[in-house]
Amino acid sequence: MTSPTIAPPGVSAGREQRVLVFPSRIRPEGIDRRLFFLFSMSQVEDVARAETVRPVPFAPSHFAGIAQWRDRILPVVVLEQRLGWAGADLPDHGENRLVVVRTKGEEGYRRVMVRARSPLEMIPIPEPCRPAPPGGWLSDPRLIRGIYEWEEGLLMVVHMERILEEKEG
């Protein structure tokens, strides 16, 4: 018996609901399928070109730096680095975009930019889309809200609030 088809967390399972999907830059050890990140449209405010990301010395390693967006300065987060995948700190020669993501903070909403590798796709909620068990390749499952089987690989919904929490240690 297969798991029921459900909508990922934060995504209403309505008709023609669309989500943003982009591939992970890294395929962690222990996984043989392609990995994609999924964000709901309620999270995404914009997708910008990764023109000038200014590194910030002494910032946590999962921040690539800061970038300007609509007259604001936003931190640029590298999900693969935060998830602790080997090689995530190496230069990325692929074409990049910055996804402006709105997330809840301690004092209301806040925005960050997520470094994303092309192609970024706006797609209807994939069906079938079934929950997948977290694998050993996830060093900190708390950072993930869900993993879903998809015909092109695995879809991951990250827990942005926890991603942005200060790392312990």
Place this chain on the structure above:
Amino acid sequence: MIKLLLFTAGARRYGLPLERVRSIEKPDALLPPEPGRGGAGGITLDGRRIPLRDLPLLMGGPPAPRETGEGKMVLVDLEDRTLALRVDQVDGVATVADDRITPLPDLLGERSRACFPRVLKGEDGPVLLIDPEGVEGLSPPPLPSPCTDPPGPAAGEPKDGEIPWGGRLSPLLEAGRGEEPGPARSYGPAERRETGEMDPAVRDLENGLLGRLSTAEGAERVDRLIRRLAREAAGQSLSRLKRSLRGRGLGEEEP
């Protein structure tokens, strides 16, 4: 409107409120680094010793081209003292509207915010504005011995914005600072430093010559040394060096 002094350090641009700048000097009166402080030396001005912070070294990032010479010293006024900041080049003064300056986002961490509490929304991208008081307390983070670092593109070919290669200088500088050598490392025991057979780079480290060089000269020399050690490690020259040292009774014994 606010006037900012813009300068380059480690191939990246930074800014500083001009009102904090006392003067800009040529680095012709460098003093050796202070013991125990990475990249921190001093200069003399009017007979006074002024502490120095080497920004390209402290901030990491890709090394700046050195053909411009030894860079400049920006002297800044703190509350009751003066601090010298070594930079690669001074780019000029910009007058910007107050609303072009914004706080650094909280998520970047306390240490970053202490050094760069504000950001200029520049035409070519963000420019970090330095707080001299925050920079005054900086020293490069300690890292493991360079001999145990995995050789990678960062040491041989620094990539823009990705690898804080400057941080790797710390153990080398620490190894060479002061009269007393640091603890023995895998490249040879310190008590054998008198030999003329030892690899010159290792001998320099163990004799503490780097600590007696001026900051600018030392930085260049360490830069070359890092590249060379990385190449040697990649080509297993380091193994040959260790075998050679062991053959002369200078290195560790085979397990």
